[in-house]
Amino acid sequence: MLQDFLSVLFPCSGVLGRDFGGALWFYGGFSAYGFNFNGFLPGHDVMNYPWRKGAVSSCPWKTFSKVKIVIPYLDLKSQYQSIKTEIDKAVLSVLEGGQYVLGPEIEAFEKEFAAYCQTSNAVGVSSGTSALHLALLAAGVGPGDEVITVPFTFVATVAAIDYTGAKAVLADVDPETYTMDMKRLASAVTPKTKAIVPVHLYGQTADMDPLLEIAKKHKLAVIEDAAQAHGAEYKGRRAGSMGDMGCFSFYPGKNLGAFGEGGAVTTNNPEFAKKIRTLRDWGAEKKYHHDLKGFNYRLEALQGAILRVKLRHLEQWTEARRKLAGIYDQKLKAVGIKPPVVRSASRHVYHVYAVQVENRDNHWEGLAARGIHTNIHYPIPVHLQKAYSNLGYQTGDFPVSESLAKKVLSLPLYPEMNEDQVGEVVGVLRHRLMAR
Numbered sequence: 001m002l003q004d005f006l007s008v009l010f011p012c013s014g015v016l017g018r019d020f021g022g023a024l025w026f027y028g029g030f031s032a033y034g035f036n037f038n039g040f041l042p043g044h045d046v047m048n049y050p051w052r053k054g055a056v057s058s059c060p061w062k063t064f065s066k067v068k069i070v071i072p073y074l075d076l077k078s079q080y081q082s083i084k085t086e087i088d089k090a091v092l093s094v095l096e097g098g099q100y101v102l103g104p105e106i107e108a109f110e111k112e113f114a115a116y117c118q119t120s121n122a123v124g125v126s127s128g129t130s131a132l133h134l135a136l137l138a139a140g141v142g143p144g145d146e147v148i149t150v151p152f153t154f155v156a157t158v159a160a161i162d163y164t165g166a167k168a169v170l171a172d173v174d175p176e177t178y179t180m181d182m183k184r185l186a187s188a189v190t191p192k193t194k195a196i197v198p199v200h201l202y203g204q205t206a207d208m209d210p211l212l213e214i215a216k217k218h219k220l221a222v223i224e225d226a227a228q229a230h231g232a233e234y235k236g237r238r239a240g241s242m243g244d245m246g247c248f249s250f251y252p253g254k255n256l257g258a259f260g261e262g263g264a265v266t267t268n269n270p271e272f273a274k275k276i277r278t279l280r281d282w283g284a285e286k287k288y289h290h291d292l293k294g295f296n297y298r299l300e301a302l303q304g305a306i307l308r309v310k311l312r313h314l315e316q317w318t319e320a321r322r323k324l325a326g327i328y329d330q331k332l333k334a335v336g337i338k339p340p341v342v343r344s345a346s347r348h349v350y351h352v353y354a355v356q357v358e359n360r361d362n363h364w365e366g367l368a369a370r371g372i373h374t375n376i377h378y379p380i381p382v383h384l385q386k387a388y389s390n391l392g393y394q395t396g397d398f399p400v401s402e403s404l405a406k407k408v409l410s411l412p413l414y415p416e417m418n419e420d421q422v423g424e425v426v427g428v429l430r431h432r433l434m435a436r
C-alpha cells in the first residue's frame with residue numbers, strides 16, 4: 001500500500017549508481033518501508049537499467065516490477081553477518097582510537113596486503129581510480145604521452161589515463177579470455193607510448209609474459225589494473241606483483257571490499273611507493289611542506305581496519321567462488337553454454353562470472369522476471385562512450401569488445417551463494433534457451 005502510494009507520489013525518483021563490478025544501474029524501487037537504496041538483496045524490487053530504458057531523467061515507473069529478487073547478484077549483508085563480531089570489534093577500536101585517516105591501521109593493512117600480493121610495498125589510497133592515477137603519475141606519465149589499455153573495461157581505467165593528460169590508446173581484447181590481445185598491443189606501440197595498463201578482467205590476469213616482453217623491448221612501464229583480481233595468479237605470480245605497479249579497488253562488492261571506497265597500489269619499487277605515499281597526501285612528505293602537487297587520496301582508518309579483517313577471510317572466500325564457478329562450468333556445459341575460458345597455469349578469482357548469450361538483453365530481463373539478478377559488464381565499450389569520443393575511435397574499431405558488449409551476461413556469484421542457487425540460475429537459463 002505504502003509502496004504504491006509512494007510510487008504514485010514520486011514516480012520518477014530513482015538512484016543512478018554503480019554495481020560492484022562497475023556496471024551502471026538505475027534503481028527506482030521503493031521498499032515497503034520507504035525509499036530503498038539497495039537493489040542487490042533478496043526481497044527488493046527488480047532494477048531498471050539505464051542503457052536499456054533511457055537515462056536517469058526518463059521515467060522508469062512503467063518497468064517497475066514487484067518481482068522479488070530470489071537470487072541477488074551478490075549479498076554483502078550476509079557477508080557482514082558472517083564476520084560481524086570481528087568487524088564490529090575492529091570498527092569500535094578505530095572509533096575509540098581517534099585516528100580516522102591513515103595511521104596505524106592503514107600501515108598494518110599495507111604490510112599485510114603487500115605480503116598477500118607478493119610485493120614489498122603496498123600503499124593504501126582512496127579508490128581504485130586514484131590508485132591508477134597515482135601509479136601513472138609515479139611512472140612519469142603526462143601530457144604528450146600515450147598509454148595503451150583495452151576498450152573492454154570499466155571506464156575508470158581510461159579515465160585515470162585521461163587525468164594525467166596522456167592519451168589512452170586502445171588495443172582490443174582476446175575473444176577467449178577477454179584480456180588484452182598481445183598482437184594488438186604490439187601494433188599499438190608508437191614512439192610516444194610510455195606505459196601499458198593491462199586489465200585483469202573479471203578476476204583473470206592478462207597474458208603477462210608476452211606483455212612484459214613487449215614492455216621491456218620498448219622500455220615501457222607496466223601498470224596492472226588489478227581492481228577485479230585480488231589473489232589472481234599467473235604462473236604462480238600474484239596479480240599486482242608482475243608489472244611495475246598494481247592497482248586495486250576495494251569498492252564494497254570487490255572480492256576484497258571495504259565498507260566504502262578504497263584502493264591500493266602494490267609495487268616492488270620503493271621509489272614508486274614513496275612517491276605515491278607523498279602524492280596521496282597533498283604531495284607533502286613533511287606536513288605543510290608541499291614538494292609535489294598532490295591530492296587528497298588518503299585511505300580512511302575505518303576502511304583499513306575493515307579490510308584487515310576481510311583480508312583474513314579472502315582466501316576462503318576466493319576458494320568458495322572458485323568452487324561455485326566450477327559447478328557453473330559443469331552445469332552450463334551440460335546445457336550447451338560455453339563457460340569462461342581460464343588460461344592454463346592461471347588462478348581465476350571470479351570477481352565476475354560472465355557467459356556469452358545471444359539475445360542477451362532478453363535473457364537479462366527474463367531472469368529478472370524470475371527474481372534472478374544478473375548484470376552486464378559492460379554494455380558499452382569505452383571507445384563508444386560519449387565522454388571518450390575525443391579518443392577518435394568509431395564503431396567497428398574493436399570488433400571483439402563490441403561483440404562482447406552485446407553478449408556478455410554476468411551471473412550471480414558470491415562466496416555465500418550455495419550450489420542449489422547455481423542450479424536454479426542455470427535451470428532458468430536452460431528453460432529460456434529451450435523455449436526459443
Ligand SMILES: Cc1ncc(COP(=O)(O)O)c(C=O)c1O
Nearest residue numbers: 021022127128129154156227249
Ligand atoms: C577494471 C577496473 N578498474 C578500475 C576500477 C576503479 O575502482 P574504484 O571504483 O575503486 O575507483 C574498477 C572499479 O569498478 C574496475 O572494475
